[in-house]
Amino acid sequence: MRPVFDAKDLARYPFLQEAQAKIAGSQLENLETFLEGEVGRRIIERATDRLESAISLPPQALNDHFREFHARIPNALESLYAYGMARVIASCTGDRTVIERLIGYEAWRSAFYLSSEADEEKRTEVARQLGLEVSGEAVPVVRYVEMVAGLREPLWRLVNREVKGGFVRVHASELDVLLRERIRVVIRGRGLPGVPPEVCALLAPAVGHVSGVLQSQMLRDLGPIDESRYPPCMAALVAALAGGANLTHMGRFALTAFLHTIGLSTTQIVEVYQRSPDFDIEKTLYQVEHISGSSGTEYTPPSCATMETNGLCVNRAALCERVGSPLGYYRKKKGGPQQAGTAGRDPPSGSSG
Ligand code: SF4
Structure with a gap:
């Protein structure tokens, strides 16, 4: 017989069918009304904390984090709804890095509880719903x-x-890791809820906060700006500007997005373009700000494949064989961590650095 999962179980394993049904039957379905109430505000706060932890904590710190803060889940039902709300906020950011970080965090979280699940029937049922009958x-x-x-x-x-x-x-000692990865696959496979723009607008403070946390974390991960670690393609673009050459639209977009992502301020980026023969400060300032996020979309540098298609992949170095984007090159060269979802968004039409 199927075990009965209580609210605490559903909060621990929110991907279960029973948990999904609970979220679907909740007021979360009528978000606009719900968000304005006191409980709604509390859940948004918990969801934002969850996303902040997902973005900021490295995997090796997660188990201690769960042990410290979540071993006794306070108000299990609110915790379950916070899971749903975190997915809504992540969807509103539209940022793949936020989404991937949340998926990873949730997978570690549920795996943490599963590894200490004392009820064998529940453990078996969770594994069955994950499609992992070992x-x-x-x-x-x-x-x-x-x-x-x-x-x-x-x-x-x-x-x-x-x-x-x-x-x-597989060895028994490896099962926990495989369960965690299976949870990751299942959560990713479900996708994120499509959220109407008016609901995202209501959540704007939380969405803005999460995007800011991500930006700060990325800069921390990248460390101090270090020109000696620029990938050959970006070094070539900077050198071309210094030599008085004009860059193509794509070259300007790629360089601006790269410099912004590694932490250069708008003023510092504009200074790089000052050497360009057709330098126009107002136009450049507008374009740099647009690519850096004033339009509501923060663009990331193109992938190596896109750079190559546009004739911008030049002077390849040995490290190029091991990266998928100029940003990946910069990170690896610095010995920093790799992150998902940091390359490949197309440039805005008509923009340039
Ligand atoms: S392989 Fe990638 S990082 Fe290396 S030069 Fe080409 S585009 Fe740049």
Whole structure:
């Protein structure tokens, strides 16, 4: 018989069908009214805290964080609704990094509770709903490949595993990691709710706060600005400007987005363009501010593939083989962490640095 999950269980495993039904049947469905009430405001606050932790805490700090703050979930139902609200706010930011950070955080959170779940029936049912029925510590190959896609250590690579009869052998000690990755796949697969613009407008303070937290965290991750770590393509664009050359539209967009993302201020970026022969301060200022987020969209530097298509991938270095974007190059060169969702948004039409 299926175990009965109480409110605390649903708060711990909010991806369960029972939890989804609870969220769907709640006032969250009528967001506009709900947001204006006292409970609504409290849930927005909890959801914002959740997103802040998701963005700021490195994975190695998460278990301690959950132990410290969530081992006894206060007001389980509000915690469950805060999960739903965090997804709504993440959706409103439209930022892939925020979304990926939230998915990772939720996966670690549920896996944390699952690893200490004393009720074997509940643990089995959660695993069943995750589609992870492990028989004799073996996982179907297709499922295994899907789960380990985000794991970088060589030990997870299929070539390093024992595969027999369509199953991959796993050790008991590895199950928690696989469960966590499976939760990540399931949450990502559900996507985020589509939120009407008027609801995002009501949530604007929370959305703005979360975007600010992300910006600060990215700058902390990147560390102090260091020109010696610029990827060859960006160094070439800066050198071209210094030499008095005009840049193409895409070249200006890529350079501006790159310099903004690594932390240069608008004034510092405008100074780089001062050397350009067609320099026009007002136009440049407007364009730099537009790409930096005054339009409501903060653009990130293009991927290496887009740079290459536009003839901007030049003087490739050995490190280029291991990165997918100029920003990735800069991070790796500094030895900083890699983040998801930091490259590839297309430039705004008609903009330039
Ligand atoms: S591979 Fe990427 S980082 Fe390297 S030069 Fe080309 S675009 Fe720049």
